Each structure stands twice: as structure tokens, then as C-alpha cells.
Amino acid sequence: MxxxxxxxxxxxxxxxxxxxxxxxxxxxxxxxxxxxxxxxxxxxxxxxxxxxxxxxxxxxxxxxxxxxxxxxxxxxxxxxxxxxxxxxxxxxxxxxxxxxxxxxxxxSDTAPSKILTDYDLERWHRNLDFFNSYCRLSDNKYGAQAKIKQARILLLGLGGLGSHILYDLVALGATDIRAVDFDKIDLTNLNRQILYGEDNIGQLKTEAAEQRIKQFCSQLDVDFINHRISGAADIERLLEGREIVICVADKPKEHILNWLNEACTKQGIPFINGGLDTQRAVYCSVIPGQSGCIHCWKTCVEAKSGDSANLLQAESAADAAESQPAPAIVPLVSAITSFVVAEFVRIVTNIAKPVATNKLLSVDFDTMQVKPAEVWQRQIDCDYCGKGTHDAY
Ligand SMILES: [Zn+2]
CATH class of the missing domain: 3.90.930.60 (Outer Surface Protein A; domain 3)
Structure with missing residues (x-):
């Protein structure tokens, strides 16, 4: 287009x-x-x-x-x-x-994609009108919805952000989702995790999420896995058959981003990562072979400022203890999950370019404005995504 x-x-x-x-x-x-x-x-x-x-x-x-x-x-x-x-x-x-x-x-005579059923055409009628607004006469207005329906998604985390994102993905028309979490629902989750209810307290998030999301949409091919991620090789196994990852798992926060980066750059699979940081929420996306990766980011940080690099190391050590408090309020959760899902739509459908590559975008509660908090470039000698000569995005 x-x-x-x-x-x-x-x-x-x-x-x-x-x-x-x-x-x-x-x-x-x-x-x-x-x-x-x-x-x-x-x-x-x-x-x-x-x-x-x-x-x-x-x-x-x-x-x-x-x-x-x-x-x-x-x-x-x-x-x-x-x-x-x-x-x-x-x-x-x-x-x-x-x-x-x-x-x-x-x-006026464009035939619907064979991928979309009569049910799809009715349920996602308004999506189709939205995607049609991006189409020229030479485009197929059903193409974007078909891509979303067929996208093979790995969702890591079904907590504050993940439970919203699961809802949004299914509302969008995604049907092929593998979702992973290891936690159980407790009362403190219900200030933001609107997928769950009081009846679900004590239940595994994977079980409650599967039950709820199948009530919302019966036409799903979902795979809910109760599992605690423990390394890059672990994520590689979960990536089998997947083509895009949304990671909002926060335990262990710093490690999981490194593991995700290692696994996805190795397999050439794009990912979007999002999380909360007290009064702000942040997200970034990595498209291996086209944009810089998380390791490129850290290399750039180390080159620019020793203090920032030290802070990253300190955060990494603190994550190991998993003892930090995790403030969270639902407006920031809703905002950042919307940005993450919009980035997913851009990457999967190609109706617009992704906006969060080579940068960490931040939305702060005071203004709710989105700004780049960190910016980096793809490093041609990166151990993970290297040998690129330019940034495509
Ligand atoms: Zn890299």
C-alpha cells in the first residue's frame, strides 16, 4: 500500500x-x-x-x-x-x-478472502471497514483481517497486561494463540486484570483465561500452557510454530527480555515487549533482520553512559530476588496494552510501519503522552541480530 x-x-x-x-x-x-x-x-x-x-x-x-x-x-x-x-x-x-x-x-465486486467465513465477515465487519480505509483499488480489503486470523501468536504472561492483551487479540479476530503463565489469581490482581473475577481466585491464570476467552469467542485455536519460563532455550521451545511474540511476562523481568531477545533473534521472529514502571508504562518492538535488538540497545547504552549501563546491571541483579513491589493502576495498563496491540496490527498486516522499533516508547500517567524514553540503532556487529547495514524502520 x-x-x-x-x-x-x-x-x-x-x-x-x-x-x-x-x-x-x-x-x-x-x-x-x-x-x-x-x-x-x-x-x-x-x-x-x-x-x-x-x-x-x-x-x-x-x-x-x-x-x-x-x-x-x-x-x-x-x-x-x-x-x-x-x-x-x-x-x-x-x-x-x-x-x-x-x-x-x-x-464493488471484491470477493471475500476464502480464509474468512460468513461468521468472520459479520463479527469483524467494523474491522473490515477500518482496514478498507487503508486500501487502494489495487488492494484486497479482506487481506488484513485474514492475516490477523491466521497469525500464529505466542503471548507470554496472562497478568496485568497479558489478560488485557488476550482479550484485545481475540476481539481483533486473532484465533491462533499460545498463551503462557505460571501464576494463580489472587484478590490483588483484580484491580486491573479484568479477564478474571472473584470466582477465579486461587485458580491458575491459564485455566481461568481459557475458560473466559472461549465464552467471548468460540472460534478459537488456543493453547494455554501453565509454565514458568526459565531461559532462552525454554522460550525457543515455546516459539515452535509461532510467527510473532507479545511478551508482557514480568518474572524475572530483566532476564526474560534477554532470553526473549536471544530466542527470537536466533529464530528470526518479531516480538513486542511491554511493561509497567510505576508512573509510566513502556514498550518496544524488535524485528530481527530489520531493526536493532535488545542487545543493540544495551550496547548503545553502554557506549553513551556508564551510569545507565550500571543501572541496567543493578536492575538485573535485583530481578533475581523478585522482591520489588509492583505498583500498577488500570489506566496505564489499558493504555500500554492498546499501544502494544496496535503495534501487533501494524507488524502483522503491514497497513502501517511499526512505530516502536529501535526505541523504548513511554507513556507517563501525568500527561498520558507517548515519548521515546530510549533510542538505539542496529549494531552491525551485534552478537544476536548482527550483520545488518541499515535500519529498515
Ligand atoms: Zn542486535
Whole structure:
């Protein structure tokens, strides 16, 4: 997909005149596009912005009225030529190209992906409209939802963040999830872990999560594993058959990120990591072969500041004791899980580029604004992800 244009009628056309004329499908405005006709001008509202189009001779109005899902580009062009003989076929087709560059049009005969069932098309109807807003005429509007349905996900942690993320992933339409946790539910979890209830106190999180999520969606292929992660080799075993990881496990916090990085860079599997840090929440993503990894981050920190490096070492030692208090409040949990799941959507569907590679993004409670707390670069000689020569993201 192309980057969204800023002007309605930029001089450089992305799709050629010839390609447009060869498009055999009838086309129309997307259902989310609103068109308002005024004397000598037209307003179009879509994706939160307005476009005003001067239309003194009525050629745009005549064109737009033919975008009814019944006409191909060629048929529209032929009809308009008879009505506006002074216009060339190329001029008229350019109007269609411009509308397509603004993501305003869709084909009216696109067959749904065979991956999506009638149930999927109904349950994720609003997702489909959302993903369609990213589509040009050359894209399949069902493609992104199909990718989410088929994504083979490993979710590490079903606590504060993980229980929210599981809900969000299934609400998105993900069906193939392996989720791992070793903990039991206690009353202190219920200030933020809304997947669970008072009846679940004392139960394993994996058991309660499976029970609850299958009530929310019956069309799942889920695998809940009660297991305490103990090393990179352990994560490698859990990665079998997986293609993306979301890690929000916090025990042991510093070690688990290193283990995750080692396992995922070795197998070339992207991961997103998120967590809470008292008054802020943080997340980052790593795409092996394209972005820097956690080891690259630490190398950059060591190069910049001895104090930061010492702090990382001290945190690592403290994690071993697992005795730190873990403040947590639900607005920060909800915020950071939304950012993590949005990053998941960007990576899996490719509708937009991931935003958290090569950086640790932080949202603080006082402002709820997102800022980079740490920034690093991919290290070409990195022991884990090395030999890259540039950052793709
Ligand atoms: Zn690296």
C-alpha cells in the first residue's frame, strides 16, 4: 500500500491512466466516505478530514454520481466524454486516480478472502471497514483481517497486561494463540486484570483465561500452557510454530527480555515487549533482520553512559530476588496494552510501519503522552541480530 497523499490532485500519479482503464471491476466510494454537493463545489469527508473541490462546470459532480458501484472506469469515462466533449479521456481518468490516491474508492465486486467465513465477515465487519480505509483499488480489503486470523501468536504472561492483551487479540479476530503463565489469581490482581473475577481466585491464570476467552469467542485455536519460563532455550521451545511474540511476562523481568531477545533473534521472529514502571508504562518492538535488538540497545547504552549501563546491571541483579513491589493502576495498563496491540496490527498486516522499533516508547500517567524514553540503532556487529547495514524502520 502507498503512503497517504496530502493533496487532492498532486501532479504525480501513482496509478497510470492505462492501468485504470484496464480495471474491469465496477467502482464506488467507500461506505465511510461522505460526499456533499453544494453549488459550484463539493465537500468530501473521510478519515476525519474534509476536502473541498471547486466544480464550476459540474464535471466532478457528474463523475462522482457515476461512482455507484455499477460502472467501470472505462464506462464512466465514455459516459462523461459525451457529456463533456472538451475533456479528454485521460483528464477524466485522472480524477479517478486522484480519488484512489486519497483512499476514497473501492471495487464493488471484491470477493471475500476464502480464509474468512460468513461468521468472520459479520463479527469483524467494523474491522473490515477500518482496514478498507487503508486500501487502494489495487488492494484486497479482506487481506488484513485474514492475516490477523491466521497469525500464529505466542503471548507470554496472562497478568496485568497479558489478560488485557488476550482479550484485545481475540476481539481483533486473532484465533491462533499460545498463551503462557505460571501464576494463580489472587484478590490483588483484580484491580486491573479484568479477564478474571472473584470466582477465579486461587485458580491458575491459564485455566481461568481459557475458560473466559472461549465464552467471548468460540472460534478459537488456543493453547494455554501453565509454565514458568526459565531461559532462552525454554522460550525457543515455546516459539515452535509461532510467527510473532507479545511478551508482557514480568518474572524475572530483566532476564526474560534477554532470553526473549536471544530466542527470537536466533529464530528470526518479531516480538513486542511491554511493561509497567510505576508512573509510566513502556514498550518496544524488535524485528530481527530489520531493526536493532535488545542487545543493540544495551550496547548503545553502554557506549553513551556508564551510569545507565550500571543501572541496567543493578536492575538485573535485583530481578533475581523478585522482591520489588509492583505498583500498577488500570489506566496505564489499558493504555500500554492498546499501544502494544496496535503495534501487533501494524507488524502483522503491514497497513502501517511499526512505530516502536529501535526505541523504548513511554507513556507517563501525568500527561498520558507517548515519548521515546530510549533510542538505539542496529549494531552491525551485534552478537544476536548482527550483520545488518541499515535500519529498515
Ligand atoms: Zn542486535
Amino acid at each position: 502507498q503512503k497517504r497523499g496530502k493533496q487532492l490532485f498532486p501532479s504525480k500519479k501513482i496509478d497510470s491512466f492505462e492501468n485504470m482503464l484496464m480495471l474491469n471491476s465496477p467502482i464506488k466510494f467507500k461506505p465511510t466516505v461522505q460526499v456533499f454537493y453544494q453549488p459550484n463545489k463539493i465537500f468530501i469527508r473521510s478519515n476525519g478530514y474534509f476536502i473541498t473541490i471547486p466544480d464550476d462546470n459540474g464535471v466532478f459532480k457528474a463523475t462522482f454520481e457515476l461512482l455507484d458501484g455499477q460502472h467501470t472506469v472505462k464506462a464512466i469515462s465514455e459516459k462523461l466524454i459525451t457529456q463533456f466533449p472538451e475533456a479528454s479521456e485521460e483528464n477524466l481518468t485522472d480524477v479517478i486516480c486522484d480519488l484512489d490516491e486519497q483512499y476514497l474508492l473501492e471495487k
